Amino acid sequence: MSDVRTVVVEREMAHAPEKIWRALTQPHLIQEWLMQSDFAPDLGHKFQFKAEWGAVDCKVLEVEPKKRLAYSWEAYGLESVVTWTLEPTANGTLLRMEQEGFKPDQNQAFHGARHGWQNFFNQLENVLAQPEQEEAQ
Template sequence: MSTTTPQTRSVIVEREIAHPPEKLWRALTQPHLIAEWLMRNDFVPSLGHRFKLHGDWGGVLDCEVLAIEPNRTLSYSWDLAHEEAAFSLKSVVTFTLSPTPKGTLLRMEQVGFRPDQKLAYGGARSGWPRFFDKLEELLAKAE
């Protein structure tokens, strides 16, 4: 007996950033730095740690660290429930850092968008490049 699940879509953003993986890793895992480029949070870089991301729009994401390999990979759940709009998103965000001659290739993949979640999918497609812009600004200031 086979079960079918609805196809989900992913958002992938890749950018080469002119900083070493170690510097980028700090920006991905230190709460005060995450707050500057992504959202306010209570993140701890520890497998299984549950934390919240607080969006400027008033939404709160429930997250859990799923994988962590220093300077290489960080993955966490990214769950949003919006009761008033009967909206929920259960997804996973994975950051992968690969050293390059010029710095680091940062790859972000967010998986789990259902076909009926066009608004959330569109928001992620437009939002992640803006988050990466803010991340690059933060790294440039920290030199």
């Protein structure tokens, strides 16, 4: 299993963990920076991310509100796990995303994820920079 690779993106954001957590767990906000989904932060919940190119099948594996979130991420032969970690800092939150499970023959998926997650993080920062949205939508 040592040949399995992981994509890691880590960025300090000038927002409280609570605000970032909402953007990671509320479907109407997730849609603005990642993809359309029927996500719910409930252990064992099965959901999909949907985009023009297809869908990603997922299952919630870990939920520690405002601190840690993990879910499986399966699409086109890729079986991986995405783990989000939120750590408060003096200026906001250190947000870390790890996607683990890229096999040696999945170079295209690995490099696509490395590039894609950077873009998703940029879009997430844009969503977080917007004025607070109503939580109940």
